[in-house]
Amino acid sequence: MKTRLALAYFGVILVWTTTPLAIKWSSIGVSFVFGATARMTAGLTCLLLLLLLLRRRLPLNRLALLTYLAVAIQLYGSMLITYWSAQFVPSGWISVIFGLSPFMTAFMAAAYLKERSLGWGKLFAYSLGLGGLVVMFSSALELDEFALQGVLGILLATFIHAASAVWVKQIAARLTALQLVTGGLIIAVPLYFCTWYWLDDGVLPDTIPQQTLYSIAYLGVVATTLGFALYYFVLNNMEATNVAMMNLMTPIMSLFLGYSVNHEPLTLKTIAGTSLIMCALLIYEIVNRRQQRKGM
Secondary structure (H helix, E strand, O other): OHHHHHHHHHHHHHHHHHHHHHHHHOOOOOOHHHHHHHHHHHHHHHHHHHHHHHOOOOOOOHHHHHHHHHHHHHHHHHHHHHHHHOOOOOHHHHHHHHOOHHHHHHHHHHHHHOOOOOOHHHHHHHHHHHHHHHHHHHHHOOOOOOHHHHHHHHHHHHHHHHHHHHHHHHHOOOOOHHHHHHHHHHHHHHHHHHHHHHHHOOOOOOOOOHHHHHHHHHHHHHHHHHHHHHHHHHHHHOOHHHHHHHHHOHHHHHHHHHHHHHOOOOOHHHHHHHHHHHHHHHHHHHHHHHHHHOOO
């Protein structure tokens, strides 16, 4: 079980590292809402086929339905805002701003799940990570006048993402990752189509660039089907705050991916902020292991 959990954990990190850049590319030549809708539709199709092949059912009891709703809030609310915000900031910054998730999750988990996610050591680590993100934000805000909109939008998406994770843990319906994501997408996809019809009048683009098409396919098949399934598998078997710590690892990798592949800016401020985040992650891990040894 520990090996599977570790592989899933690092699988999520890999998917989340590449997802921001794929989100950026999936809206080239098309609207952001079309890119998001196409991705989620492809993901839902793959998941339904997988359920059919595995002969699995979706539970429809009260706790299951509540869980699907909690997941849909993340799949629709958080992701749609992220797609909108990606128009205004470099792809690497999406992951960087999502690094605030552990900070938000810690307080919500402590309040609603009674997890021992706080304490002076962890608070220091969160504060250090927050300081690193602030340094990066100041660099992002120098990009153009619309960057602030993107930053605020992703901050909101991060909050929704963290709240959804805590709510799923609080409901504790004991569903499989496949059931969680499929049930959430069954609710989210119709909402995406309604939004697409509202913003784009439901009109398909005349042409879809090859890069955009490949990005949508990757996001639908890999990031949505595999990525979210792995994420909720990890979420079901780890404390919510430990899961959220992935968001302090992926910014570093996403920034360098965006820099090397998409020629996005990488300034001294960005490097300084990244260093602070790495220190925060190291301190958190040291404090967490000490607490586990003491049985806290």
